[in-house]
Amino acid sequence: MRNVCTAAPQLAGLEPYDPKYLPAEAFLSANENPHDVEQDIRAEIMREVKRVPLNRYPDPLANDLRDMIAEANGLDRDQVLVGNGGDELLFNLALAWGGPGRTFLNLPPTFSVYDANARLTNTTVVNVPRREDFSIDEEAVLARLDEGDIDFLIVTSPNNPTGELANEEFILRVLDATDALVVVDEAYFEFSRQTMRPYLAQHKNLAILRTFSKAFSLAGVRMGYLLADAEVVREFVKVRQPYSVDAVSQAIARVVYQNRAKFEPGIRTIIEERTRVIEGLRMIPGVKPFPSDANYVLFHVENAAQLWEMLYGRGILVRDFSRAPHLKDCLRVSIGSPEENDAFLKALRDAVMGKCDLKVPSA
Structure with a gap:
């Protein structure tokens, strides 16, 4: 052999x-939600799933779900992208904005997958460690951005695993200081009640990542989404896997998003x-x-x-x-x-x- x-x-x-x-x-x-999806919503999910033709490929871009998310956030469909969990979108970020000769700015300690994705795509990783209290060393980040070679960075707010919000004014300073893609990972924003969504229109280099896994009790379904400028979304579409979000997950997510107030x-x-x-x-x-x-x-x-x-x-x-x-x-x-x-x-x-x-x- x-x-x-x-x-x-x-x-x-x-x-x-x-x-x-x-x-x-x-x-x-x-970091799962301890509350499972309620029975009335589960019943609605089952009705929706029963209508899914399992012999057909799903809508490649989950456009019905994109429309729902866009409307809720005051955006157009082309400013929203759905992924197989936030994890797929994070890997697509490294594929689209990373690679040989490209540089990612990381703020450890934070979600370890960011660093791993960069290394998998042969992206150079530059670390600006947080302070002892886990707050971002804001001036050090801005000084490093001033060198001009950063292609993308991720600001996790609230940060995982440390839990604290990033300062909104700091993120705005970052957006004004660089043309790098600034991804704000808001996987837990429903628990913080803070979002950078109001600033999307003024900052083409801002993208916001969210998930259904936490607040909406769908960790087992794998559904995440990105809010960004339409040109940024188009670059993500170029690297995503075809049919990455299956038809059953799309159906479940549509029902849950319709019932998100519950x-x-x-x-x-x-x-x-x-x-x-x-x-x-x-x-x-x-x-x-x-x-x-x-x-x-x-x-x-x-x-x-x-x-x-x-x-x-x-x-x-x-x-x-x-x-x-x-x-x-x-x-x-x-x-x-x-x-x-x-x-x-x-x-x-x-x-x-x-x-x-x-x-x-x-x-």
């Missing part, structure tokens, strides 16, 4: 994205629970939660990796960032149901106070 030649050189040393999807009683690691009570509950979880974390000795405008909270605690194992021993899965660059001894907890949040806070307090055995259940 012959061997196989090596994969592309840019894959060397690149670690696959690993969401640590493990069995648990309380899934508080992936998700508002659940969003408000998550925001209220976020405040309660932060206060609960502050009351545990040695735990430092960071401010959050999203549906998760990053917190610092000594021996974080061991505490992660203790929590998992109690059936509670949170995200371990303790070995990630810039995030030593940090864990991130998604806001769950009130019962899940209570169980998490109690288990963490017990672990910190030495009342919890180190035990990890078998997978």
